[in-house]
Amino acid sequence: MATVETEASVQSTDPNEHGYRGFRLGEFSFSRDEYFVYVEWPTGRHVMSADAFLKALQRDVAWDFFYGIVNFDGVVGTVNHYGTVDLFAGRYNDGWRKAELDHLENMSTPLIRETFKAMLDDWTNQTFDPFASPDETGSAFGPKNGDNRPAITRHRVAAQRMVAVPGDEQLRSDDTGHPINRHFLDVPQDEPQITAEPGFENEVAAFNLFAYLSRSDVTWNPSVVSVCRDSLFCPTTEEYILPIIHGNDRVEWFVQLSDQIHWDVEDRDSGTVRSKVTMKAGDVAAMPADIRHQGYSPKRSMLLVWENADSELPSLISSGKLPTNPVDF
Numbered sequence: 334m335a336t337v338e339t340e341a342s343v344q345s346t347d348p349n350e351h352g353y354r355g356f357r358l359g360e361f362s363f364s365r366d367e368y369f370v371y372v373e374w375p376t377g378r379h380v381m382s383a384d385a386f387l388k389a390l391q392r393d394v395a396w397d398f399f400y401g402i403v404n405f406d407g408v409v410g411t412v413n414h415y416g417t418v419d420l421f422a423g424r425y426n427d428g429w430r431k432a433e434l435d436h437l438e439n440m441s442t443p444l445i446r447e448t449f450k451a452m453l454d455d456w457t458n459q460t461f462d463p464f465a466s467p468d469e470t471g472s473a474f475g476p477k478n479g480d481n482r483p484a485i486t487r488h489r490v491a492a493q494r495m496v497a498v499p500g501d502e503q504l505r506s507d508d509t510g511h512p513i514n515r516h517f518l519d520v521p522q523d524e525p526q527i528t529a530e531p532g533f534e535n536e537v538a539a540f541n542l543f544a545y546l547s548r549s550d551v552t553w554n555p556s557v558v559s560v561c562r563d564s565l566f567c568p569t570t571e572e573y574i575l576p577i578i579h580g581n582d583r584v585e586w587f588v589q590l591s592d593q594i595h596w597d598v599e600d601r602d603s604g605t606v607r608s609k610v611t612m613k614a615g616d617v618a619a620m621p622a623d624i625r626h627q628g629y630s631p632k633r634s635m636l637l638v639w640e641n642a643d644s645e646l647p648s649l650i651s652s653g654k655l656p657t658n659p660v661d662f
Contacts, residue, residue: 343448345455352477354455358448359438361420365456367475372409374422374436377429379408383456384463384473388576390453391463395489395554397446400640401647402580404625407604410577411445415644418445425580425625427603457481464551466572466633490556497540502558504540505548514570516633517547543590546570546635553628555638567638571630580625582647584659585638589616592634601625612636622650622657 346355355364362373370386372379389405396403398413407426412419421437423429457463459479460471464487492502504524505511513520522544529537545558546568553575555567571594580601589612596610601623612618620626649655 343444343451345451348477354451356448356452358420358445359440360436361422361438363452370456372422376434376436377422379422381406381409384461385576387453387457387461387473388463390449390456391485392554392577394446394449394453394485395464398442399579400585401582402601402625404578404580406578410580412580413582414439416442418442420445425602425604427605453485454480454482457485463576464554466552468572487551489554490558492557492560495538495559496545498538499535505545511548511550513547514549514633516572520544520547522547542568543635546590552633555640563641563643565640565642567640569636569638570633571628571636572633573630575626575628578625578627581620581622583622583641583643583650584657585620585640586659587612587618587620588637588639589614589618590635590637592630592632594634594636595629595631596626597629598624598626619659621659622646 344357348354349364349366351366353365355362357363360375364371365383368383370381370383372381386405389403392399393403393411398411398418400413402410402412402425404410404425408429409422410425412421417439419437419439421435423435424437426435429435453463457480458471458473458475458477459481461473461481462470462484464484490496490502492498494501496502497504503509513522520543522541524541524544525539527537527539542558549556549570552570552572555569557565557567559566568590578599591614593611593613596612597606598608598610598620599606604625607624610618646655650657
């Protein structure tokens, strides 16, 4: 295993015969053709389908590397250290690690962020939306064909207090470009009535969360709809497969609001299978801080993810000062 710290500049090549630029980050290089993305490092080489790679890349860019680990698949991914980011290949894969073919480089967040943004922009063709379900987007394949900047740079909801509070994130509607999704046409759209005492009109708010989610135009992309200090409510709509395998650095609480999701739960570092979980509407699960998970949603479903954004949690958990699970039975 090799570990390298680098401050290398963002680098890209001229377009290849398929029209796509190549990119380099430290000792990693990235290239794509009509179907596949190729990742190379000093001790190995990996290939992924272009659509799967772009879906994972989109989430890393939009989430600014999210909590913990974003595994693009079982080999390549990133670890967020909240100021720097590890880019790795094989580090969290027993086979690659035992063969000493894994590789990891720690990079400044701006460097990897800007390179990933440039890669996503260049490699996403005009008909493909990496945030959409397979039935709601065009093809990621073929020679380079334009771009889709409106899709890859769409606004990510991150409320400061709560959606619908004056001056904060607004409700979704047809007028904001958020029609009701085809799978949620039966969701009531009525909104709660609010009668505030005089002087508190701007302090009291409420909204129909089910109606709000029924108009989500993305999948597997948590939005922050309410904030209470470090407590974040991050609901999302899910369809098909979570494009990443998320490795936790803190506990995540899942509340299944509608339909169902099948979860594969594995050890975060080795990938050893821990459990299979099927969540149906009304079920609640706590995903421990030392696991990774990937979900499968047969139909568009609604999931509420409850996150604790306390920045001290990862170090407290990794040092053993806090447990990896929130409750013992």
